[in-house]
Amino acid sequence: NAGVTQTPKFRILKIGQSMTLQCTQDMNHNYMYWYRQDPGMGLKLIYYSVGAGITDKGEVPNGYNVSRSTTEDFPLRLELAAPSQTSVYFCASREGQGESDGYTFGSGTRLTVV
């Protein structure tokens, strides 16, 4: 049981390049999330999904896209990378059945846009 797996762990992008951050969970969780974490600030929700085929915008979706073709996978796509997207990105999941079920986070992707 690997939990939530994110790849890559580190990446440097040039302005204008694109990339996909991968996220896979093996817990059969319905709910999946993408957050970014910037120094001195709380986690900000980018996109989330309540199940395969369903996605919705969070607080800071601009410049990002997601898809959820399977329960396991929830990739985050960055188009035309900008320096403002330099951040640490976390994918998370939760089962969604219980009120108290905590989120399980992946180990994060540290992205630098130069």
Place this chain on the structure above:
Amino acid sequence: GQNIDQPTEMTATEGAIVQINCTYQTSGFNGLFWYQQHAGEAPTFLSYNVLDGLEEKGRFSSFLSRSKGYSYLLLKELQMKDSASYLCAVRDSNYQLIWGAGTKLIIKP
């Protein structure tokens, strides 16, 4: 707007007790979470409160007062491995988590 406030940094001594406070103003309330995050790592779930009162889990306890928009995390018998950031998060009326910026806890021997 929605707001979660926590102290930026706290220092405590190994073996002692420390209380980390969290105050919140959110559109609705559907539970409050505490997470621990070691430097360079992912947050890990510590506790959940939805009713007023104290929830105890080993060396860690979490308290909630909904009328005051206030919670605290109490850490007892501090160990060096407790050096980490502690994140407070509130689930709002849309069932989304609103996160505080975290409190960096430094433990000194």
